[in-house]
Amino acid sequence: MSGTRDRMVLAAAGLFRDQGYDGTGFRDVVQAAGTSQGVIYHHFPGGKTELGVAVAVAVGEWVAAGVESACAAMSPREAVSGLLDVIESNLIRGDMRPGCPFVAIAFAADDDEGRLRHASDAFFTRVRAVLSDCLMRAGVDPADADACAALAVSASEGAIVLSRARQDIEPFEATRRALLDHVDRLTGGK
DSSP states (O other): OOOOHHHHHHHHHHHHHHHTTTOHHHHHHHHTTOOOHHHHHHHOOTTTHHHHHHHHHHHHHHHHHHHHHHHOOOOOOHHHHHHHHIIIIIIIISOSSOOOHHHHTTTTTTTTHHHHHHHHHHHHHHHHHHHHHHHHHTTOOHHHHHHHHHHHHHHHHHHHHHHHHTTTHHHHHHHHHHHHHHHHHTTTEE
């Protein structure tokens, strides 16, 4: 991503992760992106909802493409472990508070038309399908693969929330161990 619009999308993604969608205003995004107030209205004439959808689509595409690439080249265990590594390094550790921009967007209070929930759901659904396909290629029954993929997505997101509430990475580490053990049981360690 490059350019003013892309800088605003990335800045918004970080702010949504750190302080939530509802806790982030256009002024925050403008300041974090190093742009002016008028520029954000030019790029997002539909307001904050349009920006939220843009974050879910752009960042979702980047993350989902990475998951797809990992799943195409790795065993299910390696792919899930890699996804958890990305979550840990980008959403759990570091200077920012644990959080997920997709969850923040999904929980937006001002989403009467459901555009933000739909954009977040599209991301979660895509990642879930990719993980399910990865498991099925390893010989896992389709129903079990889908259930495991749903578990991986929901458990990792839940672990982010628990880690934030506790201000400790232990819930995420426990979830990582449990998910990888589950994948091992389903795949016979493949």
